[in-house]
Amino acid sequence: MPTFSAEDRTSVRDGVARLFAERSPLSSVRSAMETATGIDADLWQELAAMGVLGVAVPERFGGIGGDAVLIEALMEEVGAALVCGPFLSSAVFAAALLENLGDAEISAKLLPQMAAGSLIAAVAVQDAAAAGTQSGVAPKARQKASGWRIEGEVAYVIHADAAHILLVAAETSEGLRVFLVEGNAHGLARSPLSTFDKTLRLSRLRFDATPARRIEARRETTEALANALDLVRVALAGEQAGGARRVLDITVDYAKSRIQFGRPIGSFQAIKHMAADLLLEVESATSAAREAARLLSMGSASAGAAVSLAASACGDAFVKVTADAIQMHGGIAFTWDHDAHLYLRRARADAQLFGTPAFHREQYLRAMGA
Amino acid sequence: MPTFSAEDRTSVRDGVARLFAERSPLSSVRSAMETATGIDADLWQELAAMGVLGVAVPERFGGIGGDAVLIEALMEEVGAALVCGPFLSSAVFAAALLENLGDAEISAKLLPQMAAGSLIAAVAVQDAAAAGTQSGVAPKARQKASGWRIEGEVAYVIHADAAHILLVAAETSEGLRVFLVEGNAHGLARSPLSTFDKTLRLSRLRFDATPARRIEARRETTEALANALDLVRVALAGEQAGGARRVLDITVDYAKSRIQFGRPIGSFQAIKHMAADLLLEVESATSAAREAARLLSMGSASAGAAVSLAASACGDAFVKVTADAIQMHGGIAFTWDHDAHLYLRRARADAQLFGTPAFHREQYLRAMGA
Amino acid sequence: MTSQTPRGSQEALRDEVRAWLHANWPGRDREAPHGWLAKVVEGRWAVPRWPAVWMGRDLDDEHARIVESEFAAVGAPGAGQDRTNLWANTLLARGTDALKEKLVLPLLRGEVGMCLLYSEPGAGSDLASVRTRADRQGDHFRVNGQKVWTSFAATADYGMLIARTDWDAPKHKGIGFFFLPMKQPGVQVRPLRQITGESQFNEVFLTDAVCPQENLLGEATDGWGVLQTALAYERSAMGEAARGPRRGMGQSAPADDPLIALAREAGAMEDPVLRQEIAKVVILKRLNTLNATRAKADMRQGTSSSLMSLGKLAMSRILHEEARVRTLILGAESLLDGPDHPRADDTNFLTLNAYFTSIGGGTDQIQRNIIGERVLGLPKEPEIDRDVPFRAVRTS
Amino acid sequence: MTSQTPRGSQEALRDEVRAWLHANWPGRDREAPHGWLAKVVEGRWAVPRWPAVWMGRDLDDEHARIVESEFAAVGAPGAGQDRTNLWANTLLARGTDALKEKLVLPLLRGEVGMCLLYSEPGAGSDLASVRTRADRQGDHFRVNGQKVWTSFAATADYGMLIARTDWDAPKHKGIGFFFLPMKQPGVQVRPLRQITGESQFNEVFLTDAVCPQENLLGEATDGWGVLQTALAYERSAMGEAARGPRRGMGQSAPADDPLIALAREAGAMEDPVLRQEIAKVVILKRLNTLNATRAKADMRQGTSSSLMSLGKLAMSRILHEEARVRTLILGAESLLDGPDHPRADDTNFLTLNAYFTSIGGGTDQIQRNIIGERVLGLPKEPEIDRDVPFRAVRTS
Incomplete structure (x- = not known):
């Protein structure tokens, strides 16, 4: 499955890191997050040009066919730079779901456009984004003479606002199936939800006899969904690990330069010891995210446990590191203009998406048979 | 109910504190804890002479009729000095249970001897000492021609080994009743359990057709037991608060005198900040224990909640303070000869007796109707 | 705790305050009328511990508290400014005569921002x-x-x-x-x-x-x-404020604790894991209230209380912990924000605003230094910039 | 991570070790026979990175690891002492010729306590x-x-x-x-x-x-x-030891984690509150194992790893947390001790012995200083006794 060497991965990752450093400083993130769609369109096109939007798309569909290891690595950079946009929801989640379902015709039509950056997709699965949070009436699909129609609603759909198409999981008489809904479909209502993390877009979708096309699946839909969700969780863990590391770097740099009582605050044990503890969090999160990616890319039987381990450890670590970072900065980080709170907002959001740390701790024990 | 003024209480407490300082240094505690009974007999007699063993005994039975506030205050000193012996089990628990049951004849016979230090009593109640830990067959009592007989067993009975008499709660056909069992009764087997806290004695008692005398109760037995247990828990909270405060004092003194890197270790933030956090624990524990004592002595309706608050807060605080104290001392406290571990052992024991902190957190919520 | 001063003088004072309030205050928990503070100053109730020349009465603390409690009993503001008015106290203690003449009374009358x-x-x-x-x-x-x-x-x-x-x-x-x-x-x-x-x-x-x-x-x-004088007045005033009634966070009777209310509403009181988390926070709040009560009793007895300095540190922990537990209760709902999602909005606000307490007015770290040094008597760290000309000191 | 040295030399070396072990070692996982270490030294396998004059082979790390892995494959001790023998390495690096002549080889042969x-x-x-x-x-x-x-x-x-x-x-x-x-x-x-x-x-x-x-x-x-040289060898040896298999605490496959075994036995796996606590500890252990694996990979790639220095701090937390959660699981049983109550005895021992890690070999506090300064590059505290004649330094 992995077609990438370690060197290839490093080179893609380094390219993305350079791009973010040059084209997506936090000032750009702030601009993007104030826009309606939450997308930095120029950056999105640059990512497409680098092939990165096709990271989860097979080469035959115009992607680069990266595996979980590469996706995790890229997401560390996304987290570090706090990049705003539908990378996780479209380039990872939607692409992986399409690839897992394996409808040749639809994949051939959509995936090349997604890799090229011209098509953004969102996935609407009850309970997926906010595991454990039932909300509204689960979508149901029925076949009419004129084709399939969907009824129901899904909340907490990530970056659905800017999506050109939606992949909607809906119950049918034969069980759960995934449907393709056009963004401008009749009977589709998208209500944006205001979010605490301004770099995140969430919507509630309502379907009222919305026309849809059923996506053919070469395996059980639940299995395809579970596979895609595992990849999304690994990607999110990478974002968390990368974000935590960047925040610690920023904080350590500040602690070296900020002088109080005639010496850098980082020379005081109160700050130094917090930083040491946070480094342990950051390294542990990194280890967990990368191990989950490694096992997932190998198709290992223990991948599920590793994914839950990473989701729980990285979720908690990112929140702890960003929360302590504000304290370590002191007053300056209590201002809107300082970036620390942007990371805390992202960390708090990430810790809710696709299952909380507590949820994944329980999942981990179960995966272990305990 | 309180017959003591604040000044009286202070004077009794100060007397006890002086006694412990002079007659029960930790070297004496170490000697006592290595004896079979775990009692410093001389100290016990001194406490009797001061009237302190009669603190929970009414004046008409030779005691001083102290209330929960005085008992809590004395227990702070017991905890501080880590006094070894059946003060809590006999002078508080057994005396309070007898007083609450109110059997005039038995009280008149036993309480004066208990106040005088010549009679030690223990209370055997399934689940009382170790709340939530069911162990063995609950005692049952049956009336024979020759009188009452008890069958069954109770574990975790505190300081039963040295007790001359036992107060045993047993099921009868009319419900729970408390029985008086002589220490040398036929069919009574006392098996000492080896304990982690060497100042604590625990036994498993087995009753095999053991002759017993039923204690008449002027109120429901369960109510009398509950009242006595509330007092015991307040007393224990006092011991925890007092122990925690003493350990912090010892640790702060050490931090002032121990020099490393050319200055007292207490000048380093790592130590100083731990000490500050521990002070908050100590003061909070003290506030909680004293408030529970105050409300209990007033017969307030909110005493139950306050008791659970104190049990939970003081239990956790004593463990945290003693555990951190060892870390703050460094290597010296890793030796048997240093006293820090004696406090940690006591703290760990106290946190299990009469309900764990987690148990009491749940009780607290329930008392609050939540 | 019986009084050391003649009972009679206290009763007489109490009667005098009551009579004055009866004559001047519109009634229990009413709004203060225009010019109220000026009237309180005029009646010599604003700063009864102060000397007569500054509109005081030279009262001791015990008597002054009687004035305050009578004002509090009817909900009238303006008394006790000799403890709580940071500006006027600082000015009176250290200001020039000219400035005092100009500003002390206007400050008491609330006329100066x-x-x-x-x-x-x-x-x-x-x-x-x-x-x-x-x-x-x-x-x-x-x-x-x-x-x-x-x-x-x-x-x-x-x-x-x-x-x-x-x-x-x-x-x-x-x-x-x-x-x-x-x-x-x-x-x-x-x-x-x-x-x-x-x-x-x-x-x-x-x-x-x-x-x-x-x-x-x-x-x-x-x-x-x-500055040390001013900070002492500020701490004292803050301590008083912290002991007063306060809605929402920090202090409350457990039975109607807003955290429990939220948990009930969200169905979280059925979850044994969350119950423990909720109980921990509710207990921390209650302990802080009990500590504050003890601190007040200590101060009334004239003994200085180490408890005062712990309050801010305790509150910082309470606020951060309450925010954390609220987030656990809300789960994914905490992703949301804004007036359409008030529970999430409150929780996220609290999460951020908790730093106001843990950073503002001296960070938790500085607060631990102060407690360690002033309360526990632990030695200070070497201060490398203490006796150096400021020009030569390294600064940010 | 392909090799930079000729593949042939590695294969030849591997063959040579195998042949030697086949001729001398009694068999997989057998006891070492009397005089075994002397034989390993004689065969120049004890310290292959060392120069020939000290019974070494001047091998680079990659080749030396082949020797070690072949010894490990059959369970034979004695190889890799050029990394793990604190005493011999320190002596060789800094000792006098006379002392080296006298003790280096006896130390490798395990003849000197x-x-x-x-x-x-x-x-x-x-x-x-x-x-x-x-x-x-x-x-x-x-x-x-x-x-x-x-x-x-x-x-x-x-x-x-x-x-x-x-x-x-x-x-x-x-x-x-x-x-x-x-x-x-x-x-x-x-x-x-x-x-x-x-x-x-x-x-x-x-x-x-x-x-x-x-x-x-x-x-x-x-x-x-x-001393710094010696401590570096000690850390390196301890790092190796920490990465080896270890029973019981600290590292283990989660499925047969002894904490979970205890919880099962005590019926605690049914308790949702305890399940979260147990999962947290099991996860900390697993994270530490993953960190150690990454550290090893980093070192193989020749990059120094910040992960090494975190291991001790992590282990300290794991041991204290495991003791705490074991106590929660046992409840009142943890009051007991001694051979009649092995579960309590283990838990109480662990509670106390955890300080061996959090205090011994540098307290957690010192460890955090080291991580902060050496790994993160944070500045040291002022050292007031650094350049003072020792006579004048304040000591305990």
Whole structure:
């Protein structure tokens, strides 16, 4: 499955890191997050040009066919730079779901456009984004003479606002199936939800006899969904690990330069010891995210446990590191203009998406048979 | 109910504190804890002479009729000095249970001897000492021609080994009743359990057709037991608060005198900040224990909640303070000869007796109707 | 705890306050009428511990508390300013006669807007490293620099300012303390947006701002000492405030604790894991209330209480923990924000605003230093910049 | 990660080791026969990275690892001592020719008992403040003082000793590093009882103990430098040990984690509150294993790993947390102790013995300093006793 060497991965990752450093400083993130769609369109096109939007798309569909290891690595950079946009929801989640379902015709039509950056997709699965949070009436699909129609609603759909198409999981008489809904479909209502993390877009979708096309699946839909969700969780863990590391770097740099009582605050044990503890969090999160990616890319039987381990450890670590970072900065980080709170907002959001740390701790024990 | 003024209480407490300082240094505690009974007999007699063993005994039975506030205050000193012996089990628990049951004849016979230090009593109640830990067959009592007989067993009975008499709660056909069992009764087997806290004695008692005398109760037995247990828990909270405060004092003194890197270790933030956090624990524990004592002595309706608050807060605080104290001392406290571990052992024991902190957190919520 | 003073004098005082309130106050928990504070000052109830010349009564604390409790009993404001009015107390203690004449009574009457000009971008935890300069020019000082975290700067008439007056003295010994007039061209106020999105604070830019000589409190190089006086009044006032009734966070009767209310509403009281988390926070709050009550009793007995200094640290932990547990209760709902999602909005606000307590007014770390050193008597760290001319000190 | 050296030389080496082991080692996972280590040294497998003159082969790390892996594959000890033998490595690096001739090979053959004489009652975290003195007298040093926390002192032939040689030099610059002969009247060993009740350590009292001049490593006042060399070897050896298989605490496959086994036995896996607590600890252990694996990979790639230094701090947290959660699981049973109550005995032992990791070999606090300074590059605290003659330094 992995077609990438370690060197290839490093080179893609380094390219993305350079791009973010040059084209997506936090000032750009702030601009993007104030826009309606939450997308930095120029950056999105640059990512497409680098092939990165096709990271989860097979080469035959115009992607680069990266595996979980590469996706995790890229997401560390996304987290570090706090990049705003539908990378996780479209380039990872939607692409992986399409690839897992394996409808040749639809994949051939959509995936090349997604890799090229011209098509953004969102996935609407009850309970997926906010595991454990039932909300509204689960979508149901029925076949009419004129084709399939969907009824129901899904909340907490990530970056659905800017999506050109939606992949909607809906119950049918034969069980759960995934449907393709056009963004401008009749009977589709998208209500944006205001979010605490301004770099995140969430919507509630309502379907009222919305026309849809059923996506053919070469395996059980639940299995395809579970596979895609595992990849999304690994990607999110990478974002968390990368974000935590960047925040610690920023904080350590500040602690070296900020002088109080005639010496850098980082020379005081109160700050130094917090930083040491946070480094342990950051390294542990990194280890967990990368191990989950490694096992997932190998198709290992223990991948599920590793994914839950990473989701729980990285979720908690990112929140702890960003929360302590504000304290370590002191007053300056209590201002809107300082970036620390942007990371805390992202960390708090990430810790809710696709299952909380507590949820994944329980999942981990179960995966272990305990 | 309180017959003591604040000044009286202070004077009794100060007397006890002086006694412990002079007659029960930790070297004496170490000697006592290595004896079979775990009692410093001389100290016990001194406490009797001061009237302190009669603190929970009414004046008409030779005691001083102290209330929960005085008992809590004395227990702070017991905890501080880590006094070894059946003060809590006999002078508080057994005396309070007898007083609450109110059997005039038995009280008149036993309480004066208990106040005088010549009679030690223990209370055997399934689940009382170790709340939530069911162990063995609950005692049952049956009336024979020759009188009452008890069958069954109770574990975790505190300081039963040295007790001359036992107060045993047993099921009868009319419900729970408390029985008086002589220490040398036929069919009574006392098996000492080896304990982690060497100042604590625990036994498993087995009753095999053991002759017993039923204690008449002027109120429901369960109510009398509950009242006595509330007092015991307040007393224990006092011991925890007092122990925690003493350990912090010892640790702060050490931090002032121990020099490393050319200055007292207490000048380093790592130590100083731990000490500050521990002070908050100590003061909070003290506030909680004293408030529970105050409300209990007033017969307030909110005493139950306050008791659970104190049990939970003081239990956790004593463990945290003693555990951190060892870390703050460094290597010296890793030796048997240093006293820090004696406090940690006591703290760990106290946190299990009469309900764990987690148990009491749940009780607290329930008392609050939540 | 029986009184040491004649019972009679207390009763007489109580009667006098009651009679005055009866004659002047519109009734229990009513709004204060226009000019109320002036009337309280006039009646000599605002600062009864103060000397008569400043509209006081030279009362001891026990008697003064009677005045306060009678005012509190009917909900009337304005009494007890000899404990709570930071500005007037500081001015009375250290100000020039001219300034006292000009401002003490107006301050008591609430006619003067005030703000604090202490913190600077480079002087947060380490206030003694301020770089705002006050240079003497004839009968006034000329002030240049930047201050931050100033509440009410836009409306204030005066700011209590610390500024460096001697750059060759060690850091603590070259600072002056001023009542800086705020309504002048040299003072520019810019709102500072906080992480919560609110703007309660301001940055204040001082460019050749003018401060009259008579607005200097104490010696020109003893401002650090004056500041300690002011901070002591501030702590005392804050301690009082913390002990008063407070809605929502921090202190409450457990039965109607808003955290439990939220948990009930969200169905979280059925979850044994969350119950333990909720109980821990509710218990921390209750312990803080009990500590505050003990502190008050200690102070009434005239013994200084180590409990006072613990309150801020305790509150910081409570606020952060409450925010954390609220987030656990809400789960994915905490992703949301804004008026459409008030539970999430409250929780996220609390998450961020908790730093106001754990950073503002001395970080938790500084607070632990203070507790360790002043309460527990642990030795200070070596202060490498203490006896060095400020010019030579390393600053941010 | 393909090899930079010819594949052929690696295969040839592997064949050679295998052939030698086949000829000499009794078989997979068998006991080592008498004289085995001597045979390994003789076969030049003990220290293949060392020069030939010291029974080495001048191999690079990659080749040396082949030797070690082949020994490990059949369970044969004795290889890789050029990484793990603290004593021999320190001696080879800094010893006099005479001492090396005398002890290097016996140390590799396991014929010399060794112990560490570093810590003193007054010098724990701050080793450079040792007050044990070594005074030169002709061709030897006379040593007086007290050491503590010494394992194997009763059976050791030599102790690696740091002692003060110059009281007028600053603390780091007046220390000598010695191989002190232990079997002499001036060396008294007294077992030290630990809080667990065990006595793994000793106090060592030195009274006019004699140490030959040739047993000094490095210059008489450069012992601090030699100590750094020794500590680096010790850390490296400990890092290796920590990555090996380990029963019980710290590292394990989660499915058969002993904490989960205990919880199952005690019925605690049904309790949702305890499940979260258990999962947290199991996850911490797993994370530590993953970190160790990453550290190993980093080191193989020749990049130094910040992960190494985190392991001890992580383990300290794991041990204390595991003890805490075991106590929650056992409840009142944790009151008990002794062989009749093995679950309680284990839990209470772990509770106390966790301090061995959080205090021993540098407290968690010192470890955080090291991580903060060496890994994160944060500045040191001012060291007030650094450049002062030791005589004038304040000590305990």
